[in-house]
Amino acid sequence: GAVVSQHPSWVICKSGTSVKIECRSLDFQATTMFWYRQFPKQSLMLMATSNEGSKATYEQGVEKDKFLINHASLTLSTLTVTSAHPEDSSFYICSAPDRGRGDNSPLHFGNGTRLTVT
Amino acid sequence: DAKTTQPNSMESNEEEPVHLPCNHSTISGTDYIHWYRQLPSQGPEYVIHGLTSNVNNRMASLAIAEDRKSSTLILHRATLRDAAVYYCILRDAASGTYKYIFGTGTRLKVLA
Secondary structure (H helix, E strand, C coil): CCCEEEECCEEEECCCCCEEEEEEECCCCCCEEEEEEECCCCCEEEEEEEECCCCCEECCCCCCCCEEEEEEECCEEEEEECCCCHHHCEEEEEEEECHHHCCCCCEEECCCEEEEEC | CCCCECCCEEEEECCCCEEEEEECCCCCCCCCEEEEEECCCCCCEEEEEECCCCEECCCCEEEECCCCCEEEEEECCCCHHHCEEEEEEEEECCCCCCEEECCCCEEEEEEC
16 A cells, blocks of 8 residues: 655754654655644644645644745655754654545555654 | 544444444535544554445445434454544545544544
């Protein structure tokens, strides 16, 4: 089945630094990718929709200058958390539908990145 | 965004069927119903999806009410590996971006 690879699986960084998270579709082309954030014991919250070759669409309340998204190719989207602070510590998850299987194809998820900001 | 409501938690005995309900009274005609499940510290995993008719696959069955305002995910024989948080999601077709908005989900506990 379709695979989405997310890297790194975990990262610890100091406050004020930036962290880049990569999301790759390994065996299909992903024109759209979704980025979610999940705090402990909570559901996934959609942060933004990443579109290949164009600007990402951010959900209300998500700072686009803090969470930079780049979707430069059909298989790679990146999320950069800039000037990270402890409150940014969370589980970040990317996902993508395999539109080659139709508009209503299911989402394929990465295994998530656990970010801890000290 | 169309919303879904699910019970916070459910319990089942191993080897018994489990029926996980989901209400989506504001569903629109073009919204598909998706189910995913998530194990601790992992990304969600696709389970099943459908539009109007009941659906079956190797993992589960999806029963959709005739008015589409509710659906039920059926695990025919629960195993310990089925213990997870199950999310019922409506794919938001109206927005044009086909967003997938997660609700609170149901935490399924399977008792040995």
